[in-house]
Amino acid sequence: MKHNLKFKYIKKNLISDNNINYSYKKSLSKPSWIKVKLPSDFSTIHKIEKYMKEYNINSVCKEALCPNIAECFNNGTATFMILGKLCTRICTFCAVKHGKPLLPNHKEPDNIANIVNIMNLKYVVITSVTRDDLKDGGVNQFTKCIKKIRNLEKSIKIEILVPDFRGCVNYAIEAIRQEPPDVFNHNLENVPRLYKQIRPHANYKNSLNLLKKFKKFNPNVITKSGLMLGLGETLDEIINVMYDLRSHGVSMITLGQYLQPSKFHLPVYRYLLPEEFNLLYNKAKSLGFIHAFCGPFVRSSYNADLQHKN
Template sequence: MKDINYKNKIIFSNTYKKILRKPKWITSKFPIDDKKIKIIKKIIKSNNLHSVCEEALCPNIYECFNKKTLTFMILGNICTRKCSFCAVLKGRPKEIDVNEPKKIAKVANIINLKHVVITSVNRDDLKDGGVNHFLKCIKEIKKNNLNTTIEILVPDFKKCINYAIEKISTCPPDIFNHNIESVPRLYKYVRKGANYKNSLYLLKKIKEKNPYLLTKSGFMVGLGEKYSEIINVIKDLKKNFVDMITIGQYLQPSLNHFPVKKYFTIKEFNKLETLAKKIGFKNIFCGPLVRSSYHSRLQINKIFKKKYN
């Protein structure tokens, strides 16, 4: 498998020119109330904030915005990595908005979010990988939104894993999420710059440091992985103390991104979910359009025994 990087675009060899047609069971839900969606987009834009829903071209954006749920993306909207599956902009990041944590807490109040999810681009240019900014966001939300649960979806903190673990542990969220993304064999093609073992180490050590903290991870299928490799990833996550997992279908954002090699059927997703339940995860969310923070409020219902409207 060969590919060429050219001006942040990934041009794949002739082997991958064939485009698989999207099956009928993969359909995004269109907005029920377009007014709600426009309001949320306006609130985000007016506060100079970013959502991964928009930046990563999430297929569930209309459904989630209609239900007043979203995932904030902090530390800007430009990533320092060039993962071939991701639609987020790549390049040289801008300066950090020091007022971002306060603005996120304010917007969470305005929208009346009961569960806040915060993620970020990779910031390999920062010595702390951006962990202190995550920490400020957690503290601001806890200070201003007492009844709100917090989930952070973090990068791998490549240069400072142990430092990041120590920092987050001073004021942990309710859920610590770090996506494993794919099977280790495919990392060099879809997740360059990342390390499978380092990601597992991050998940394991944060749990050891904070035994009552819920840990979560997710990955995509349809990138060319073998079924046995998928099973091994699920088992690896369990061995490293992950409580919750999400498994979803990879959808190619554009012709310049890594191609879809297979569309998994509903039956195949159900099979993976059954297996994960037997292995012993507290919560499994598995399906074609499942993303790491899709229905994240519902994912924690059984664990926190809360009802979210």
């Protein structure tokens, strides 16, 4: 789908209730702490991009316009995005393109395993676009990737960041149970009050139940979730989501600042202060999250290996 069509969809669904009033005419100026530091050496970045192109593998770092792409690529890490680069849903904050995707590439698991081997990765993150067009929601591609990587080296840590598997949750959980990752991640993205505007095809309770069900059948696997902040939510609402996550068995959380990827996406409602991220970090730890990563540039898979150790 072309960006202008997505823009029309976003304008039609603008948030304009309570104290929320987004405007496309005026953008907030970025504060001093929102500044991406570029690396002095781009050789590693070019090398990883070459591998991605050679093996026909997508990176969510690039497709989602992540602000940390230079840092992560320069550190030799990346988050692989399977099942193509066209999503079957439209989320008004997301830079990943929407459209009718192709059938899954049966060579993709082998290709990802080859890149993992070439890059000598010790921690691998795999995510995907949402594939409502597939009966299995794409879960079998996840498990094939996990199996191929495990065959390389049992000690490699694997994190998967999955969609909500709408309509096939039980099947998906059972499939992943056969090839479990080290970390199971599903992002709530924001607070339930704003779901209609930012995640119109998702359901807050269903996402929570996915995390809870997975934990029930995989008690030894860490469950994780993340939120983007600055879309109009309040601190109290964020903390309420933290309580919900803990009550559903989630022990790892990431909180980062939403940054508008283009003029065709929802604008930033406000930039959180660094002190607010510190407050939320302390609250997360007090609630019993064993891993909490909070800050303006934090993303779900940003320095995921360090998050796992945090």
